[in-house]
Amino acid sequence: MAGHSKFKNIMHRKGAQDKKRSALFSKLSREITVAAKMGMPDPANNPRLRAAILAARAEGMPKDNIQRAVDKSQGGDTANYEEVRYEGFGPGGVSLIIETLTDNRNRTATNVRTIMAKNGGNLGASGSVSHAFERLGLISYKAAAGSADAVFEAALEAGADDVQSSDxxxxxxxxxxxxxEVARALEPxxxxxxxxxxxxxPGTMVTVGADDAAQLMQLIDKLDDDDDVASVWGNYDVPDDVMASL
Incomplete structure (x- = not known):
């Protein structure tokens, strides 16, 4: 969800990218550990763990890192993380759902509230936003997986409800x-x-103009950079020309 910063110095850029990649691996490892601890350490019998491992593989996480995260779930010193969801509004009237995995509710709440306030957003009460969204399963494929028609036919045969294809x-x-079940049927x-x-x-989308889009992307970037934030969902639609200018 996050945008990409540009730096004048290539070494500075590489250092920043390495740092962000390390933070991403840390979040992915946490999700794998939590999923394995809440269910079984076998991804074949633990759908959440299987999804977490697939996400880690998609980001290029080494197999050894993934296995260490699974093994960590079986140790007695694993931190007790809980899932906490925050809802609020961003620039341009965009609705945001912020999902976190935290071992300290007070720290996470303070961080999320501060990031929202400093970047044109504000938190709402529980349910203030989520009623306009639907909780569903999402399977993502790169464009190279096939044409829109081919993917649609495969998804329909696998039992999916809807397909949205783009470049x-x-x-x-x-x-x-x-x-x-649908994911397994699509894999072959x-x-x-x-x-x-x-x-x-989201049930409806909000088109965001250039000024609001810049601040919105900054807000999402800042939220994404927080160690406790697992994912950020929104109902924003940024036109291609506006996104290109960012």
Missing amino acids: DGHEIWTSIENLH VLGEAEGTKLAWK
Whole structure:
């Protein structure tokens, strides 16, 4: 969800990218550990763990790192993380759902509230935003997986509910209950998915202009940089020309 910063110095850029990649791996490892601890350490029998491992693979996380995260779940010194969801509004009237994994609610709440306030957003009460979204399963494929027609036919045959294709790739939506059955059925046809996860699908989209888009992307960047934030979902639609200018 986050944008990409540009730096004058290539070494500065590499250092920043390495730091961000390290932070991403840390978040992915945390999700793998939590998923394995809440269910079984075998991804074949733990849909959430399987999704977490697929996400880690898609980001290039080494197999050893993934295995260490799974093994950590079986130790007695694993931190007790809990899932906490925050809802609020960003620039341009955009609705945002912020999902976190935290071992300290007070720290996370303070950080999220501060980031929102400093970047043109504000937190709302629980339920103030989520009622306008639908909780669904999302399977993502790169555009190279196939044509829009081919992916649509494969998804329909697998039991998916909806498919949205663009130049950026394919988003296959399904019910939460059918997510992993559909994902397994698609794999022999389209290959391994880029991502398989639970997602928030907005009922209506909000078109964001240039001024609001810049601040919105900055807000999402800052939220994404926080160690406790697992994902940020929104109902924003940034036109291609505006996104290109950013």
